[in-house]
Amino acid sequence: MVCGVKTLGQFIIEKQADFPYAKGELSRLLRDIGIAAKIVNREINKAGLVDILGDMGTTNIQGEEQKKLDVYADEQFIAALTSGGECCIVATEEEDEIIHIDSPVSQNAKYIVCIDPLDGSSNTDVNVAVGTIFSIYRRKSVEGRASLADVLQKGTEQVAAGYVIYGSSTMLVYTTGKGVNGFTLDPSIGEFCLSHPQMKIPENGYMYSVNEGNYVHFPDGVKKYIKYCQVEDEATKRPYTSRYIGSMVGDIHRNLIKGGIYIYPTTARSPKGKLRLLYECNPMAFIIEQAGGKASTGFDRILDIQPTELHQRVPVFIGSKNMVNKAEEMMLLYTAKSISIEAKVENTLQDLGVVGGID
Numbered sequence: 001m002v003c004g005v006k007t008l009g010q011f012i013i014e015k016q017a018d019f020p021y022a023k024g025e026l027s028r029l030l031r032d033i034g035i036a037a038k039i040v041n042r043e044i045n046k047a048g049l050v051d052i053l054g055d056m057g058t059t060n061i062q063g064e065e066q067k068k069l070d071v072y073a074d075e076q077f078i079a080a081l082t083s084g085g086e087c088c089i090v091a092t093e094e095e096d097e098i099i100h101i102d103s104p105v106s107q108n109a110k111y112i113v114c115i116d117p118l119d120g121s122s123n124t125d126v127n128v129a130v131g132t133i134f135s136i137y138r139r140k141s142v143e144g145r146a147s148l149a150d151v152l153q154k155g156t157e158q159v160a161a162g163y164v165i166y167g168s169s170t171m172l173v174y175t176t177g178k179g180v181n182g183f184t185l186d187p188s189i190g191e192f193c194l195s196h197p198q199m200k201i202p203e204n205g206y207m208y209s210v211n212e213g214n215y216v217h218f219p220d221g222v223k224k225y226i227k228y229c230q231v232e233d234e235a236t237k238r239p240y241t242s243r244y245i246g247s248m249v250g251d252i253h254r255n256l257i258k259g260g261i262y263i264y265p266t267t268a269r270s271p272k273g274k275l276r277l278l279y280e281c282n283p284m285a286f287i288i289e290q291a292g293g294k295a296s297t298g299f300d301r302i303l304d305i306q307p308t309e310l311h312q313r314v315p316v317f318i319g320s321k322n323m324v325n326k327a328e329e330m331m332l333l334y335t336a337k338s339i340s341i342e343a344k345v346e347n348t349l350q351d352l353g354v355v356g357g358i359d
């Protein structure tokens, strides 16, 4: 214990049995992620004083404006994972394709890291919490170079997942499938120290997080769920509070501690949902399930989805178990029907030889 606290490094070694692979691999991976997070944290903390705010003037494969901090964070995490020697592939939001790590120290590297280097980019210039989200897989292939097939694994195959939140304090929260633990950065010693052991999300919550600006284009089930949250009902402590800060890490971290639900459904602008399966939804789903919560697309468990593309997007309903159950109930009652009707029409048209089905 360093001055009465347990550091991230000490905790990982103590919990080594929770990570059934060669001793030290996870601690080196989280060490590398922690180093990059401290560097990103330093830049965020002085962002107004250095030329790190604003747009790069470039767009990523998602077609999104890249912020200078997006690119800076991306560079730092790739560099730290390259020199750390445990990672053979980095799949990042900010790069079109997977990045093969071919450094001399990574010749026997077995781990894939999927990462959103900076989550909540729209908040970087306005001093609101942003984060980093990461997911760690072990490569399945044993011969030659790891490939995209090693990256496109179901969320249930993750060996670890976590996030960093750069907020009023900076925290790193992670799981290896044996519960969720939170570490707060102590700037005076430059270490992440255990501050939130065995985090659990309340089964019930009274806060919902959704961008209601997209209401018109929400599926009916989401509209019905939002109205459910807003109805006066003393017995179930409704109306719930609406909290949405535009940073998935910030909204989910708050809901993890206080209870609540975060929803990013399909919208007109994002017909498959906005958030990416590999480096946003899967890691957050692993963490929230490990904390006793639930994560679904509104119909199916996020972690069971077989990824088909690197930057694949999915709708996400994640948080307190009973809140996600209620939202899924509304989706089944009011949206599944319309989807199944559309599917029936599509099949009928195709049976009739109307090529291309309905628009």
Ligand SMILES: O=P(O)(O)OC[C@H]1O[C@](O)(COP(=O)(O)O)[C@@H](O)[C@@H]1O
Pocket: 064, 093, 116, 118, 119, 120, 121, 122, 211, 246, 247, 248, 249, 274
């Ligand atoms: O502005 P919108 O459409 O509500 O989207 C906000 C969501 O988009 C995100 O910023 C997407 O993440 P990135 O910033 O990493 O692209 C989430 O963090 C956030 O919850």
Ligand SMILES: [Mg+2]
Pocket: 116, 118, 119, 120, 248, 280
């Ligand atoms: Mg993100």
Ligand SMILES: [Mg+2]
Pocket: 070, 093, 116, 117, 118, 119, 120, 121
């Ligand atoms: Mg991002």
